[in-house]
Structures are given as structure tokens and as C-alpha cells.
Amino acid sequence: MPEPSPSSERTSILTAEDVSKVYQMGDVQVHALRGVNVPLYEGELMVLLGPSGSGKSTLLNILGALDVPTSGRVLYRGDDIAGHGERELTNFRRDHVGFVFQFYNLVPSLTARENIALVTEISKTPLDPREALELVGLTERMDHFPAQLSGGEQQRVAIARAVAKQPEILLCDEPTGALDFKTGIRVLEVIDEVNRSLGTTTAVITHHAPIASMADRVVSLADGMVASEQRNDEKVSPAELTW
């Protein structure tokens, strides 16, 4: 198993330490993660690469405290959150993490602005929902319901929702998975922009290798284990991506 390269100049904000996850499906045990060590460094944009079923979502969910590991530790600034209870996990998510999901997961009965307000209402230092929408270039669609928005627009609202609380960490699970190429690029640009301008530590999952070139660092998963880890010296801006 490849060791994560030591990094003296950077501090890890969130770290998966020897994390394993086993799902019990009836009589069958599914080993989604088998002893994974992945740090997330302050301010970086990390891409998590791997084929479908390799455990990417499971890892991201555990890092974001949506789920708990079967064994191993999750360190947030040196503090193990894996053993925390429901309430602490909720508070952790509320205070530190923003999520973007493959299927956007907007609440269909709320407008774009209201979907964002859902988050800003309970955060400490939120942006105004309008500002957040400005960030993703959708102010004119503010009062539209999700059903009235295209997929790419919905995903941008989802990103606005994730960044509106100004989280330390932004976790994106296949944000372009359901989108066409052009729209996907537009969404990646927004993520890149948030990472650069706000300095939000960001992890993006994809099973699509070309996207990896926009990252500071690429971690590849295969079969529940870290297959490789690599640092990009030259970051490519999303607009230059091709696939």
C-alpha cells in the first residue's frame, strides 16, 4: 500500500486514517473500504479518482461525517471525529463542510434561493443567498423551482448552496456525473473558482481521469484501497480540460 507522501509545508485539515467500511447486505459482507489513509490538506483541491464501485463515495461520505467508518479514525485538525455521536457529527457538518452531490439533491418544493437559505439559516457566517447565486452566475434564476432549472443550473445552485455557509471544506461527489461536457466544464469552473478565491479546501470525486489535471493532488482508489497518489505540478484550468 502506497504511503501518502509526507508534507512538511502543508497542514492536513481532515485525514482518513486506516479507514475501513464494511456493509452488511443480508448474509454478504461488502468491503467498500479496506484500510484507507487519505489526508486533505488545507486550501488544496484534491481529486479522488477511481472506477465505479471503488469506494470513492464511501470515503467522501466518511470524511464529511455523513457516515461512520467500521474501523479507523477520521481526524479533523487532529481530533478524531469517527467516534463522535450523532449530535457532534451533525454539528461538524453544519459548521465545517459543504456538500455537492451527483444528482444535485435540491429540495424540489423550494426555490433556488430557498434551497440556499436552507443552509444559511443555520450557519454562523453565511453569505447572503443572493451573493452565493451571484458566485455561480444564477441570480436571475433565484425564484425558480428545481424543476424549472436545467441539470447544470441545478448543480450550480447546489454548489452555491454548499459554499453559501463559507465552509472550510467542500466535498463534491461526481458533480459533473449527470451533465454534458460543456455544462460539466462550467460547473468545474465554479468549483475551481471557489477553491481559488475563497481558499476552501476542496475534494472532488470523479471516475473520469481527464478531470484530474485540474487538481493540486490526485488520489486514485481501486477496490477499496488507495492505488496511487500524485501531485500535479502544473494545474490546468477547467476551461482547458478535454475528454
Place this chain on the structure above:
Amino acid sequence: MVSVLDRKLLRDLMRLKGQALTIALVVAVGVANYITLRSAWRALGDSKAAYYEQYRFGDVFARVKRAPDSVTDRLGEVRGVASVYPRIVEEVLLPIDGMLTPAHGQIISLPSHGRPAMNDVYVKSGRFPEPGRGDEVLIYEPFANEHGLRPGSTIPAILNGKLHELIVVGLALSPEYVFAIEPGGITSDDERFAPMWMSGTSVAAAFQMEGAFNDVVVRLEPGADEKAVLIGVDRILEPYGGLGAYGRDLQISNSILEGEIAQIEAEVVFLPGAFLAVAAFLLNVVFSRMVTMQRGQIAVIKAVGYKNSTIALHYLKMVCVIVLFGSAIGVAFGAWLADAMLDLYAGFFRLPMTRGRIDLPVAINAVIASLLAAVAGIAFAVRSAVTLPPAEAMRPPSPARYRASPIEQMPGLRRLHQTTMMVFREVWRRPLRTVLSSAGIAFALAIIILGRFGKDAHGPILDLQFGRQQREDISVIFKNEVANRGLGYLAHLPGVDQVDGYRMTPVRFRLGPRWRDSVLIGLPPDSHLRRLFTRQFQPARIPHSGVLITDVLADILDAKPGDLIDVELKEGDRGTRQVRVSGTIDEAFGIQGYMQKSSLHGLLREKPTINTALLRVNPEREAELHRYLTDIPTVQSIHRKRTVLERFEDQTRKTMQVITLILTLFATAIAVAVVYNNARVSLSVRSRDLATLRVLGFTRTEISAILLGEQAIQVCLGIPVGMVLGTWGAKALIELQADPEQFRLPMLISSQTYAFSVVVILAAAVLSALLVRRRLDTLDLIGVLKTRE
């Protein structure tokens, strides 16, 4: 500012409005039901208690032929007796102009000074008679109202054979006549029965009762043994012709009133509870589905940092809005209905009713009970959704597991149509939901039966009682027994076509420690005008020897055919005779015993006599006949069958129409809610499948059949179960009847009632199904295929 979650709540509710509304209506019905029954129960119960207290209603009562006043002190010495109030009570005829037969009065003596020590009189207008004024009376208010009598009016009365002109000085009520039935009557009749109160010295003078009494009211000491007092009183009164002391439980007015209160009490637990159970179940169906559909939303809301409790609260709020909306309607409707019900009661039960505005604690209880039921209904669905780890909730739920239903495996059904199979599998996938939905339908149907079966039973039982059993037009009751040949005299009166007579005597039936005062009737073997039938409409015969007793009496005595029972006579030598019970008869009215007339004479050791004459008359000469009858001094009362019958029918019909209407509406609310909500949920679950089928070329009718087939099965299962349930319920209600010793409905449910209930349920079901079907017509084929579940 309204929080975003609350905005979501309102929008979700708007989307659910049809379902929310139908469920809210079921809640409303449950709440209204509870408030109505509780208010009626409270109003009757509290009013009764206050009235009895304030007007010193007695605890023990006894009639006696004639006892000297000195006996009063001896009665007072009976252990457990607190005080004794002797009175004179006399039956009189009131030959009012314009009435075919004279009305019946019951004159009660008033003390020479002060108010009655017990069974006091509530004077509603006017005043008490002046002591010694023999022509002044207080008269029962409802009777006065029927006849337009006011203080100052006069009324003719035959006192001890002499016609008097009495002056009404006041209109009154009394705790002993809350439900006023004349002796031997079957129902109250404001037009024909009038308790009256008169100065005691005047009553004594008119009936030669000076220095004596013939009725006594007793107040017990707290904690006294009532049965011991009854025995003690009977022992003292026995030599003076005591007719048997009895407690409040057998005081007819009180027993009917308490019977009614007990019946409401039984219903108040069961009925509203059942409505709330249905509401809880439907909320469970609807919210389980909603929560399933919103799994992804719940996951996101949790992912962004909302607490489990916040989300749970969100759904609880939603259900609270529905329940509170329903409750508000229910409280308003219940307040109105309670008022209407008390109005109805006010026509039967004459007591000053304390009816305030809506009873707040009762309303609050009802609302809390509905909230609890609703929360219980959705708790499981919400809990399971909320506690799911958000990562898990984000994954689409695994496809529903279907199994082949056992029905398909039945030989011969192997080749079921695919669409039929889909219906069966859907039913089989959620057996509990099918069972509970059918139970809801069954309950609704049973309620309709319960609201209507009384009608079925009343008609035939009245036909039986007043057509085949009592074949006379007029019965005449004499004060004392008269020789058989008196019938010959009656036969010659104008208009009399046929005459018959029987002998009736008050007795105490006793077996071991159990006894009951009632009457023994001796019928001639060839009686044309009086025959016996059971409650099941079977003719019955009086055996050659021994006594035939009603089964209710047999139960009271714990007597079986073949047992020897004691018959304690209350006239003649007042001896005790042993008689064998030769059979029991399940009659609709009363708790009497029957013998051959000749055997009864033997028992009484008397010559052949009668004290009740039955006449069949020519209607054209009836008026003339009544003039003769009224003039016979030995006549105590005259009963015209048709009048009694009409009165009874009138009273029951009015009540029943209201009850039928209300319960049918209630049942409809349930049936609509069950079918509509199930269909809506089913549509939500299967709209993808159905749209796919439409794309594959199925017609609207075909997919409607698939969607609504499940509801059809639930309704079809519910209907027979509901019939059985309704039949059981009817049996239970008959058991619970107000006063089973007085009147028992036969167990009879007509096919019309069954048909009516089925039609109402089917109509409600079809209507609800059509409402949902309309949505199928606008099914968005492409949109549905695109939406991800």
C-alpha cells in the same frame, strides 16, 4: 420570518391537499363524535346529579294499599333508613274535551306545610297549591304545554268516581318524572300522562285516606345496605298491602335515564377511538409514502447540518397542521351536534339541563387524543427515515420486493392476465395495509348498519306487538277485579264488536335469594284478542300448568324451566305459592309471567274474574263508546292501541332519522378517506410503472384497472367483514339498550339496510376512485419516465 423548512412544509401540504383534507375530515368526525357524546354524557349526568340533589330524589320507593301514618315511624327505625316521607298517590282519569279517551293523571299529595321532604317538585311557573284547597293542582309541564294549560286554566278530573274541575296553579317537573311513563305504559306520552300535585289533606279527603298513606319515599343513610332496607321496608309494609319496595335502579324514570347515560358512556370509548384509529392508519399510509419519496431530501437536509429532531419535528408539524385543521372543524361541528343532540334529549328527558357553551376540557381532550393518535400513526415512518444515516438515505431505496401471490398459484388461475397479476402482487406485497384498509372500509360499513338497523327492528316488532299480539283496539283496566260477567256488560255497549278479558295480578317472583316484583297474567285458553309471540316472531303457547316467564325475568331469578319458584301474592290472602316454571319466552316488552287464567284463579283462590278487558270496536261508534267507558266508576285507565302505537313510532322515527343521517355521513367520510388516500399513494408509488405501460401501448382503462384494482380488492374484502361487524355491533347495541327490562329490540337487520350500507360504501369508493383516476388521464408520460425516484 417563516423559516425555509416551514415554507417547504406548506408547499408539501398544498401538494397533499386532497389527502390532507380527507384525513382531516376523518379526524373532524372523530373529534365531533367525542365532543358530542361527552357533552351529552356530561350534560345528562351532571344535570341528573344536581337535580336529584336539589330536589331530594329518594333512594327507596314503595307502594302500599293503605298504611296508617303511625307506620312511618316504624319505617324510620329500619337500619340504614335516614328519613321517611309518606304520601298518597292516586291514579285518576282526566276526561279532557276533544280527547277520544281520557288522559291519565297521577295525583301526588303535598305536605300541609313546606315543600315535600323528598321527590320535591320543581315549579317552573305559577305556585304551589294553597293547603286545603282541594281544587288547586300543580301539573306536569309537558302535559300542560300539549294541552295549552297555564296557571289559571281548569282541567276536569275524575277523583274516586266523582268529576271535579281542578284549577291549575302552576306548571312543574319532578326528579321522579324525568322520563314520565304511566304505570304499565311502554313510552312517555306528554299528551296522555300527567303527574299532578295536590294538597295532601284534599287528596286524603277525596280518596278516604285520612290518617293513612299508600306510597312512601325513603332516604338512606350514607353507606346503608340498600337490599337490607328493602327487606326491612317490605316486612313492615307487608300487612298493609305492600307492593314491594325498590331502589333507584328500578325506579322507571331513573332507570331509563341511567340506561341512556350508560349507553353513551359505552359509545364514547369505542366510537371516537375507532375514527381516530382510522385517521392514524391513513396518516401512516400517506406519511410513509411521503417520507419514502423524500428520503433524498431528508438526506440532504441532514447532510447540511440539520438535527434529526428538527427534521422529525418538521414532519410532526405537518401532521399537526392536518390534525389541528380537522380538530377545528370537529370542535365546531361537535359543538353544534352536541347542541342538537341535547335538544333531542330535551324532548325525552325533562330535567333542568345545565348546558354551557362548548365544554373546553372535553374539546382539549379530543384534540390531544387526535394529536396522539396521529403522532403514533406517523412515528414509525418518520423515525425510520430520520435515523437513516444521510449517506444511506442518499442512495435510492432498493426496488420493492415483490413475490408471487398465493392466489396466482391456485390451479386454474395460472393463466391470469398480466395486469391482474400486477394487482394481486401489489396487494400481496403489503398484506398489512390491505388488511387495515379493508378494516377501515368494514368499520365504515358497520357504522351505517348500526345507524339504520333500529328502523328495521322497530317496524316488525311494533307490527308484532300491536298487530298480532295485542289484537284489541281498546284495553280497559279496572281498579279492582270484576266478575267475568262484566265482559257481558261491555259486549253490549255501542260499537263493541268483540270482547275478551284477562286477569293480571302484581306478584313478587322469588327463587332463593333472588326476587323481582312484576305481574302475573292469566290468559283464557281461547283468548282471541291477546296472543303470545317471541321476539323472533314465533307464536308461543301458555302451558297447561305452571308459569311461562319472560327470559329476562328468568335471568334475573336465575331460573330454568322445571324450577319451582315462589310467587308471593300482593292481593287476596297475600300468601306465597310455589309454581313450576314450565318455560321461558323471549318477548320484546316487559318481564311478566303468564299462566292459564283458570290456574291463576286457583293460585289466588278466587272465583273467575278479570281486571283487564280487551275490546274490538267499530271505529264509527268509538266516540260514543268512550263516553260510556269513562262513566264506569271502576275503570282505572283506558288505553287506545292506535294512540300508543303512533306515539311510540313518532318518538323513535324522529331520533332514528337523525342518527341514520349522521352516522351515514360519518361512514362516508371514512370510506372516502380510505379509498382516496390509498389510491393516491398507490398512484405515487406506481406512476412510473403505469406511465411505462402507457408508453408500451396500454389504454387508460387498462392502467386504471391496475391502479384501482388494489382498492377494489380492499373494498370487496371490507364489505362482507363490515356486514359481519355491523351485525355483531347491532347485537352489542341491543344488549346495551337503555332499559332492557322495559323494551328489547329484536335482532333484525333487513336486507335493505345491508344493501343501503353496501351502496353507500361503493358510491363513496367509486367517487374517490374517479377523483384519482382523473389524475391518470393527465399522467405525464415523458416527465414521469424522466423523474428519478
